[in-house]
Amino acid sequence: FSALRREDPEIAEVVLGELERQRGGLQLIASENFTSPAVLAALGSTLTNKYAEGYPGRRYYGGCAEVDRAEELGIERARELFGADHANLQPHSGASANMAAYAALVQPGDTVLAMDLPHGGHLTHGSKVNFSGKWFHTIGYRVRSDTELIDYDEVRDLARAHRPALIICGATAYPRLIDFKAFRDVADEVGAYLMVDAAHFIGLVAGRAVPSPVPYADVVSCTTHKVLRGPRGGMILCREDLAARIDKAVFPFTQGGPLMHAVAAKAVALREASLPGFRTYAQQVVRNCQALAAGLAAEGMRPVSGGTDTHLALIDLRDAGVSGRDAEARCDRARITLNKNAIPFDPEKPTTASGMRVGTPSVTTQGMREGEMRQIAGLVAAAVRADPGTIAGAGVLRDVAAEVGELVRRFPAYPGAEV
Numbered sequence: 001f002s003a004l005r006r007e008d009p010e011i012a013e014v015v016l017g018e019l020e021r022q023r024g025g026l027q028l029i030a031s032e033n034f035t036s037p038a039v040l041a042a043l044g045s046t047l048t049n050k051y052a053e054g055y056p057g058r059r060y061y062g063g064c065a066e067v068d069r070a071e072e073l074g075i076e077r078a079r080e081l082f083g084a085d086h087a088n089l090q091p092h093s094g095a096s097a098n099m100a101a102y103a104a105l106v107q108p109g110d111t112v113l114a115m116d117l118p119h120g121g122h123l124t125h126g127s128k129v130n131f132s133g134k135w136f137h138t139i140g141y142r143v144r145s146d147t148e149l150i151d152y153d154e155v156r157d158l159a160r161a162h163r164p165a166l167i168i169c170g171a172t173a174y175p176r177l178i179d180f181k182a183f184r185d186v187a188d189e190v191g192a193y194l195m196v197d198a199a200h201f202i203g204l205v206a207g208r209a210v211p212s213p214v215p216y217a218d219v220v221s222c223t224t225h226k227v228l229r230g231p232r233g234g235m236i237l238c239r240e241d242l243a244a245r246i247d248k249a250v251f252p253f254t255q256g257g258p259l260m261h262a263v264a265a266k267a268v269a270l271r272e273a274s275l276p277g278f279r280t281y282a283q284q285v286v287r288n289c290q291a292l293a294a295g296l297a298a299e300g301m302r303p304v305s306g307g308t309d310t311h312l313a314l315i316d317l318r319d320a321g322v323s324g325r326d327a328e329a330r331c332d333r334a335r336i337t338l339n340k341n342a343i344p345f346d347p348e349k350p351t352t353a354s355g356m357r358v359g360t361p362s363v364t365t366q367g368m369r370e371g372e373m374r375q376i377a378g379l380v381a382a383a384v385r386a387d388p389g390t391i392a393g394a395g396v397l398r399d400v401a402a403e404v405g406e407l408v409r410r411f412p413a414y415p416g417a418e419v
């Protein structure tokens, strides 16, 4: 960091400012985490200098012996941790992993059945502004209006009616466990591939806090930077018979040279995730989220589907009379970072939204437990209700920010680190 400070003080200031922002407030974005110093060290290493198109032992460049070792270790660790035949660690992101999975399994114009975006699906599951919605004929399934759980009857009916080539499950804002066997049965009935996008919960799978999709899916795509706590990036797991197609779909079809510093950092994170402490962490992430959701419910802020089985909760703010957009902005002023989110059957536009999404990976990594979650629920509820346009509301936001500051000082992220 001293080199950065000397060479480029402006960027050094940004890096320090972001460190202070991250550890000076509460990070409740469900898809974020504090990755370890070891992961950061691999990311900031000279491996970023190396071109390594291809795969270990089959590169298009010389000098790959060291990076081959990093990728081999990462692949082996992923296979072992998830019990998968094959792993590809090269996708630059979750979206890149999904694009490669589509490329391996389907042809443009094919029909794909995936979760509707307003019901929790991701952009890459068929949004019209994404390649998936432009190049494929996507049909969306939803949650039931009474239970707010995936409507498996609708999944089966839509699959029978549209005969998709690919079915996708896994979501961005679905707080409950997914019945992978039910999806497998539907896929088998209509002759479709089943892809599980485990971006959000693969870390919970690694920590054995939720069931694994690996035995049911043809392909599992994911990110490595959410609950899994690795570097920003993607990963694909699959059966042996699809391995060559997946590898070719990542490189050379959708990507060029892999980011070897990120691949090495993924290997580090996968090792960390195989240690016993990671199971304790993953289970605590879920317990914390359940405590946070219950605390918000007690404040009159209803968790969609009544609660959570995972690291995230989706909160319906309509009874509080506050939009998701205002809740996000108010919390931001109180040093609480979370995001607005559409809720199922949301009457508002996505940019306004009737809900907010909260998640517990970051606060759990900091060492917080259920007691702190109850305190956080009170702080979030107070911030959401505080109208910053009034003197009283602005005062509440200042008080909440001060209490947040005290709380995070007791659970410092990166203790002792300058950067």
Ligand code: PLP
Residues within 6 Å of the ligand: 031, 092, 093, 094, 095, 096, 098, 121, 122, 124, 170, 171, 172, 197, 198, 199, 200, 223, 233, 234
């Ligand atoms: N899939 C799901 C379910 C996600 O939630 C996300 C990101 O939030 C992605 C894919 C895409 O990941 P990335 O942002 O790394 O492209």
